[in-house]
Amino acid sequence: MKQPQDTIAARIARALADRIITGAIPPGAPLRQDHVAVEFGASHVPVREAFRQLEAQGLAVSEPRRGMRVTSFDVEDLREVAAMRAALEVLALRHAAPRITPAVLEAADAANRAAEAATDVHAWEEANRRFHRLLLAPCAMPRLMSSIDSLHLASARFLFAAWRSQWEKPTDQEHRAILAALRRGQTDLACSVLAKHVGRISGRSPQNKFDKSGTYAIIG
Amino acid sequence: MKQPQDTIAARIARALADRIITGAIPPGAPLRQDHVAVEFGASHVPVREAFRQLEAQGLAVSEPRRGMRVTSFDVEDLREVAAMRAALEVLALRHAAPRITPAVLEAADAANRAAEAATDVHAWEEANRRFHRLLLAPCAMPRLMSSIDSLHLASARFLFAAWRSQWEKPTDQEHRAILAALRRGQTDLACSVLAKHVGRISGRSPQNKFDKSGTYAIIG
DNA sequence: CTGATATTTCCTGTATTCAGGAATTATGGA
DNA sequence: TCCATAATTCCTGAATACAGGAAATATCAG
Structure with a gap:
């Protein structure tokens, strides 16, 4: 259960x-270190380190002398994340394309089928993220992949916030188009489809469910 | 001297x-928390938090139960950083361009003149970073700007590592070309010049001064 | 010289305590 | 009554002391 090479702070984070x-934990909620510490049966030191890790992932902000607070987000943030994802994922795909093997394509296809078979938003998100990661990882650029992972995290927040109650599964036709282009060696086409596909996420969530103040406005 | 709204961990970081x-502190060097603690007259708790912040910036890595270590880098990392900078700075400039005021252009011009007047690499780097930041900040995308800042940090590491001893000042002709294009409202041209300009940094450092193992191979 | 063992070093985490800032509540004056 | 100020309380930030354990180093027997 508990790996020895796994620090308590990492587990809490x-x-x-x-x-x-x-x-x-909703956006804007305060994170009180003593409260978290007793819940995890730890002292406040690893809790504070976990807070720093959350801060690095953009999930919480520290207001000195006032504690940590879960970050809020609004449609503008979603658009920003989508634009960054488009730019970075296209860059990754361009470098990855020459190194993508048939095995990778097959695994990505399996991930796509898993997404289409998903019955809840959580399973779909996991499969969707796996699809993107499989295609991009061959770029062998660790810093780039880590940035993309962080953006996927933020995307998932929006997804879960917007589609918690009712959720209609998207068809992921574009995923298949990307795979088809890659199979034919049409890297440019795959990249442009990917860019459009990622850009679409900022239009796919129901904007009216977010208010403009940046606070939480969710959802039945 | 010491701002009250400034935690000890942040100062150490x-x-x-x-x-x-x-x-x-050279790449690969270990960071021992007790040494750092006594040097800054602090305990090990804020030091560990500072380490986490360095980890988030990609400047150090934590090997659990073995301590922190300053990250190494090689030419491949430089190329990756350059490619990411090109992608993200172009994205930022594209959003910033419609909001750039004459005052911003004037300030960027001043930063560019400061860079050309710089007598050492440190002053040049500061002015160069300021130039880029001034032009991109109007995009009003905080996450994007924070990523770009982090990449500039990494770029500066390469710069200082490669050009510590002898350093010939670049002319920054491209900076002027970007400014000229922006003044004429030619956003696309400005973006393409910026992309080429940023891409050039990976060819400008003397590659032979980095070895392939990722360890430090510097410099008189 | 080699390999196993012992020692040391230092990272990780706990418990306790305290100082200082922020927010809330209580108090007093207009 | 209402507003401004003062007191209290809560919590973060930080220090200190200490324990457990892993890794590195030194030691010693064969």
């Missing part, structure tokens, strides 16, 4: 990150 | 980050 992403 | 970027 993962648990809190998951709650923030899924919306279990 | 800034001081260490500066040393790492300038090369005062």
Whole structure:
């Protein structure tokens, strides 16, 4: 259960990150270190380190002498994340394309089928993220992949916030188009489809469910 | 001297980050928390938090149960940083261009003149970074700007590592071309010049001064 | 010289305590 | 009554002391 090469701070950070992403801890909520410490049966030192990790992931902000607070977001943030994802994922795909093997394409296809078979938003998100990551990872650029992962985290927050109650599964026709282009070696086409596809996420969520103040306005 | 709204951990992180970027602490060097603590007259708790901040900036890596270590880098990392900068700075400029005022252009011009008047690499780097930041900041995308800042940090590390001893000042002709294009409202031209300009940094450093193992191979 | 063991070093985490700032509540004056 | 000021309380930031454990180093026997 508990890996020895896994620090308590890292475990707390993962648990809190998951709650923030899924919306279990809402945007704007304060994170009180003593409260978290007793919940995880730890002292405040690893808790503070976990807070720093959340801060690095953009999931929380520290207001000195006033504690940590879960970050808020609005449609503008979603658009920004989408634009950054488009730019960076296209860059990654361009470098990855020559190194993508048939095995990778097959795995990505499987991930896409898993997404289309998903029955809830959580499973769909996991499969969708896996699809993107499989195609981009061959670029072998660790810093770039880490940035993309962080953006996917933010995207997932929006997804869960907007589509918690009712959620209609998208068809992911574009995923298939990307795979088809890659199979034919049409890197440019794959990149342009990917850019459009990622750009679409900022239009796919129901904007009226976010208010403009940046605070939480969710959802039945 | 000491701002009250400034935590000890943040001060330690800034001081260490500066040393790492300038090369005062070389790549691969271990960061021992107790040594840092006594040097700054602090306990190990804020030091560990500072380490996390360095980790978030990509300046150090934590090997669990073995301590922190300053990250190494090689030409491949430089190319990756350059490619990411090109992608993200073009994105930022495209959003910033319609909001750039004559005052911003004037300030950028001043920064460029300061760069050309710089007598040492440190002053040049500061002015160069200011030039880029002035033109991009009007995009009003905080996450994007923070990513670009982080990439500039990494770029500066390469710059200081490669050009510590002898350093010939570049002419920054391209900076002027970007400004001219922006003054004429030619956003596309400005973006393409910027992309080429940023891409050039990966060819401008003397590659032979980096070895392939990723360790430090610098410089008189 | 080699390999196993012992020692040391230092990272990770706990518990306790305290100082200082922020927010809230209580108090007093107009 | 209402507003401004003062007191209290809460919580973060930080220090100190200490324990457990892993890794590196030194030591010693064969």
